[in-house]
Amino acid sequence: MNSADDQLKPAPGALQRAFTIIRALAHAPAEGARVTRIAKEAGLTQATAHRILQSLADEGIVEQDGNSKLYRLGIDFFALAAQASNPSGLRTLCRPAMLRLCASLGDTIFLLVRSGFDAVCLDMCEGPFPIRSFTGDIGGRVALGVGQGSLAILAFLPEAEREEIIHFNVPRLRGYGVLDEVYLRTEIERVRQVGYAGSNSGVLEGMAGAAVPILDRSGVAVAALSVGTLASRLTPERLPTVVELLKRQADAIGPRTNPFDVALRRTAQRPPIAPIAPIAPNGDGIGR
Incomplete structure (x- = not known):
């Protein structure tokens, strides 16, 4: 028996x-x-x-x-793997780099990750200048393609995923008034050529940002480091220095990212299309 x-x-x-x-x-x-x-x-x-x-x-x-x-x-598989392999996660991995960048540049630093068709602010280090952003505080989200950080992620995704996101997000971007498919594709190509997203997009008056992707071992963007600041501080003369500092930190982080980190897990379900509120005329914010 x-x-x-x-x-x-x-x-x-x-x-x-x-x-x-x-x-x-x-x-x-x-x-x-x-x-x-x-x-x-x-x-x-x-x-x-x-x-x-x-x-x-x-x-x-x-x-x-x-x-x-x-x-x-499924997500539970990756969550278990993340707990076993890297309990601290991407946020802890990037925190020292963000603190160094914030101290060196004197501006606000953001860490964004992809969540489906959006980018989510996973962490931020506030600088001395009062600024706001499309995503708001930690945990806020914005459609991929809006703002420098989400644009840096979108530009370095695999082509098939990038095309799907462009097709899905274009209707969501129209609420911003100046963004359309031609503009988005032009910006993506520019970011892919130069390796960063950085300018005053014109969407938010008086604000500017610069961002670089954090690439995993296969060269796919899993996150982005972004600077948000006043347009007067991100001059053409200063931009190369800002980008170089961002790239240096992102290049050091990329190979150390845990592929099983739940924060980097792409969602399987397509989110519903939600209307995006137009930006106020005074344009109080940045495109991170």
């Missing part, structure tokens, strides 16, 4: 098959894969692969896009 512990053990090979599915998903495209492809790569029947995927989805290890029906590794 089997003991109680024996009865609780998974069926022979069940764990191996589950990890085979997980490994197949790890090598799948960023948008995910269909069950037929996963089954083939895992060497399983489609029915078996589907059953295991559903079990993993129940545990949050796998998620399925509601529109495309593609499967991909």
Whole structure:
């Protein structure tokens, strides 16, 4: 007679098959894969692969896009990996660099990360000048393409993802009055050529910003370091120095980023289109 512990053990090979599915998903495209492809790569029947995927989805290890029906590794998988591999996360990793930049430049420094079709302010170090931004305080978000930081991220995403975001976000950008698809594509190309986003965009009078992407080991933007300041302080003569300091810190951070950090995890579900409030005529803010 089997003991109680024996009865609780998974069926022979069940764990191996589950990890085979997980490994197949790890090598799948960023948008995910269909069950037929996963089954083939895992060497399983489609029915078996589907059953295991559903079990993993129940545990949050796998998620399925509601529109495309593609499967991909879930947020809980990356959260567990992040806790095991790098409990401090991106914010702690970048904090010393942000403090150094804030002290050296005397301006406000922002750390932005991508969240679906938006950029989110993960951290900031306030300088002495009273400024505001599109994202507001820590935790605020803005559509990718609006402001220097989110533009730096968008420009260095893989082409397919970049095109999807442009298509989805253009209607959201029109609330700002001066942003359209031609403008956005022109700015993206310029950022890709020079390696940074930096200017007074004209959207927010009297304010300016500069930002560089933080690139992971594959050269994909996972975040951005950004300076927000008065337009009078970001002169053409000073801009190269600001950009050089930002790049130096971003280059040091990039190789140290944890690919399993939950803060860098792309969301699988497309957010609803939300209207963007027009900027007030006095333009109190910056484009970070």
